[in-house]
């Protein structure tokens with residue numbers, strides 16, 4: 509997927525992304541709702557792994573700010589891993605560098621991905637999930653028009669019993685409920 513929104517370029521990863529993406533993944537505040545920060549090697553391996561998914565039209569890709577050419581972060585879609593309750597399915601997710609929070613960039617990029625998923629890939633439903641306490645991420649899901657049902661709450665399957673990030677919430681968006689301009693302010 510390669511496309512432009514009003515303020516962003518959504519594109520495959522490039523070599524120049526490694527430095528800023530490694531810095532983003534090593535930032536404790538950005539990673540507070542993830543089990544651990546990434547080392548530089550883990551960031552490089554992550555890029556390799558998610559880039560290969562793009563063969564199916566899915567993947568977690570780079571987001572670039574048009575005005576500066578800087579890497580904003582990662583937004584994309586991927587098959588839900590089989591151990592998650594919403595599998596089989598497709599999830600959407602995002603992670604932005606702190607300098608780009610509060611500008612509506614996550615919603616703007618995610619809206620373009622939803623459009624791709626429903627209009628080009630003909631998906632019936634796209635889900636998103638996060639730690640229940642990750643309110644900024646939940647706000648993005650709500651701004652995109654995704655709906656939440658407490659009956660879908662689940663415990664993250666690969667985290668140890670009692671881990672602080674285990675409680676998760678699930679948001680869903682059906683193709684019929686997708687409004688192409690959701691996420692825009």
Ligand SMILES: CC(C)(COP(=O)(O)OP(=O)(O)OC[C@H]1O[C@@H](n2cnc3c(N)ncnc32)[C@H](O)[C@@H]1OP(=O)(O)O)[C@@H](O)C(=O)NCCC(=O)NCCS
Nearest residue numbers: 538541602603604609610611612613614615638644645693
């Ligand atoms: C989750 C995350 C991407 C949300 O980022 P964000 O900047 O809050 O989200 P958006 O890009 O949609 O920005 C929305 C905010 O920008 C503001 N904004 C400013 N200009 C805007 C515009 N033109 N359009 C829309 N919103 C705009 C809005 O007021 C909104 O703030 P509010 O909801 O408090 O009113 C970010 O907090 C993050 O990367 N967190 C760390 C990683 C993470 O937890 N990822 C999710 C794992 S599941």
